[in-house]
Amino acid sequence: MTTESQVLKARSYCEDKGARFTLLREKIYRLLIDREGAIGAYELLDQLKETENTAKPATVYRTLDFLLEFGLVHRIESSNAFVACHHFGCNHPVQFLICDQCGDVKEIQSAGLKQTLDKQAHEHGFKVQSQTIEAHGLCSSCQ
Numbered sequence: 001m002t003t004e005s006q007v008l009k010a011r012s013y014c015e016d017k018g019a020r021f022t023l024l025r026e027k028i029y030r031l032l033i034d035r036e037g038a039i040g041a042y043e044l045l046d047q048l049k050e051t052e053n054t055a056k057p058a059t060v061y062r063t064l065d066f067l068l069e070f071g072l073v074h075r076i077e078s079s080n081a082f083v084a085c086h087h088f089g090c091n092h093p094v095q096f097l098i099c100d101q102c103g104d105v106k107e108i109q110s111a112g113l114k115q116t117l118d119k120q121a122h123e124h125g126f127k128v129q130s131q132t133i134e135a136h137g138l139c140s141s142c143q
Contacts, residue, residue: 003033006086010072013089019070027051028063029084032073037103038081076105078134083107093117093131099139106139 001009007026014021031047032039039047041060048055064082067073071088075081076096083096083105093114097106114131121128 001086003030006033006084010088013072014070017070019066024052024059025063025066028060029067029072032067032082032084033086035084037105038076038079038083038098040079040081044082074107074132076134077132078136093133095133096135097139098134098136099142100136101138101142104139104141 007030010029011021011026014025027048028044031044041057041064044064045055045057045060048060052059064073067082068075072085073082074085074094074096076083076098078098085107092109095108095110095113097108099105110133113133117131118128
């Protein structure tokens with residue numbers, strides 16, 4: 001899917017949910033879509049300042065909060081960085097393969113993993129509300 005079609009899909013999705021996909025939200029989302037790996041908020045701020053010289057950290061954090069709330073991005077917990085979600089609109093468990101050398105991030109869906117986790121959690125009287133699994137290693141290009 002092209003960046004343009006992904007942005008149009010995101011705009012439509014937000015509008016269907018009654019939220020505005022503002023120009024600033026679009027700019028930050030585009031930066032994330034065009035990125036191979038995860039990116040931190042301050043690095044996003046530096047890139048945003050190339051076109052929005054008055055941008056502040058709070059601007060980026062508020063926008064990231066919005067994008068997270070609508071499932072348009074994911075947070076990589078281990079590095080406090082963000083990556084675009086290309087199949088938003090569904091509530092799905094998240095697993096990431098993160099290359100520790102080049103920083104590439106691949107989102108994957110592991111068949112059966114959610115069910116296994118939910119079953120084990122239930123056995124311990126625990127209810128899983130969200131699940132993110134990060135596997136660190138080396139991608140095929142860096143091996």
